[in-house]
Amino acid sequence: MKARYVGGHDLQTLLDPESTVWQHSRAEAIRMMGTPSGMQPTAAIRVAWPDARIGAIDRVSVASVHDGRHLAFRIEWKDESENRTIDDTTSFADAAAVLLPSVKGAPIITMGAPGLAVNAWYWRADEDGSGRQVVAEGIGTTRTVDRKLVVGRGIWKDGRWRVVLARPMRVESPEPLAQLHPGDTTGFGVAVWEGSRGERAGIKSFSGDWRKLQLAALPQARR
Numbered sequence: 001m002k003a004r005y006v007g008g009h010d011l012q013t014l015l016d017p018e019s020t021v022w023q024h025s026r027a028e029a030i031r032m033m034g035t036p037s038g039m040q041p042t043a044a045i046r047v048a049w050p051d052a053r054i055g056a057i058d059r060v061s062v063a064s065v066h067d068g069r070h071l072a073f074r075i076e077w078k079d080e081s082e083n084r085t086i087d088d089t090t091s092f093a094d095a096a097a098v099l100l101p102s103v104k105g106a107p108i109i110t111m112g113a114p115g116l117a118v119n120a121w122y123w124r125a126d127e128d129g130s131g132r133q134v135v136a137e138g139i140g141t142t143r144t145v146d147r148k149l150v151v152g153r154g155i156w157k158d159g160r161w162r163v164v165l166a167r168p169m170r171v172e173s174p175e176p177l178a179q180l181h182p183g184d185t186t187g188f189g190v191a192v193w194e195g196s197r198g199e200r201a202g203i204k205s206f207s208g209d210w211r212k213l214q215l216a217a218l219p220q221a222r223r
Contacts, residue, residue, distance in 0.1 A: 001028045003064035003071060005182065005216040014065065014072045015153045017162035022074050027063040030190060032205035055205040056194035064188075068218055071180055072166035073098045073121075075190060082156040083195030084125040092195040093126040096154075096163050099189040100178035101210065102135070108189045108210050111136040117176035121165045123152030125195070131165060135175055139202075145175045169215075183217040 006014070006021050013019050034055020060077040075096050083094045099108060102117040112118040112135075120134040120142075131150030136142040149171055154163040169180040180186065187210030193199040 001062065001064060001188070001211065001213055002026075003066050003213060003215045005218060006065045006067055007219070009067055011067075011070055011151070011166065014067065014070060014166055015151060015164050017074055017076075017153065017155050017164050021065060022063060022164075025063040025065055025074070027061040027074070027076070028211075029059060029061050030207050030211070032058050032060060032190070032192065032207055035202055035204055035206055054199075054203055056197040056199060057192045057205040060190055060192060060207075062190055064213065066169065066182065066215055068182060069168055070166050071169050071215065072164055073188075074162065074164045075192070076160060076162045077192055078159060079156070079161050079194065080159050081196045082125070082161075084128070084156075086126055090198075092193070092198055092200045093124050094154075094156075094161060094195045095122065095124040095193040095200075096152075096161070096165070097122040097134070097191045098165055099191065100180075101187055102176040102178050108187070109208075110139050111142060113138050119176070119178040120191070121150045121152075121167055123150075123154060123163055123165050125154055125156075128152070128154050131167075133167070133175075133177065135177065137176075142201075145177075146173070149173075180215060182215050184215045186213050186215075187211060188213040 097120045106116040122132040131152040133146035152165045191206040
């Protein structure tokens with residue numbers, strides 16, 4: 001997939017899932033799968049969630065753009081219910097994330113490994129307008145390291161979610177975050193949680209192994 005360059009637009013325009021920026025961007029259809037129960041971080045989840053019940057969302061479409069400073073992803077999927085609120089311990093919000101390798105060779109299937117971190121940009125429907133930056137170096141090591149740099153906005157309409165997640169391509173941080181430049185080629189993955197099915201944490205749909213992402217180079221005059 002290519003993240004095309006879209007200069008001349010502010011961040012708020014990129015964050016609008018219905019902006020013409022996205023209407024003119026080619027989306028890639030991605031088949032999703034449930035995270036295997038054997039890969040869940042706790043024994044309780046492994047017992048309570050057989051393989052057949054994990055992963056309610058089986059397909060998403062993804063597009064990506066950048067403005068030379070921010071990289072943004074638009075994720076769309078079918079969902080018959082809009083789950084934006086958490087009002088007790090048995091209700092969960094819909095959510096989505098984009099995963100990027102922080103370093104070359106980081107495995108996505110195990111959410112990284114020691115010294116090989118993955119970086120997730122995470123949006124949750126009950127926190128719409130903001131996002132979380134997450135780092136993991138293996139199963140059960142996921143931690144939120146920042147709530148300011150990643151921004152996300154979601155619209156649920158006609159039985160579909162349309163969510164945009166964005167972050168500056170390069171950031172100053174002691175954490176092992178993905179650092180990107182126009183012209184780079186990297187990998188990406190997608191995860192989606194269906195709140196009405198009780199999905200949360202490792203109980204999710206995901207896109208499998210890394211998929212190729214090419215960030216368009218800046219126009220010659222802007223380099």
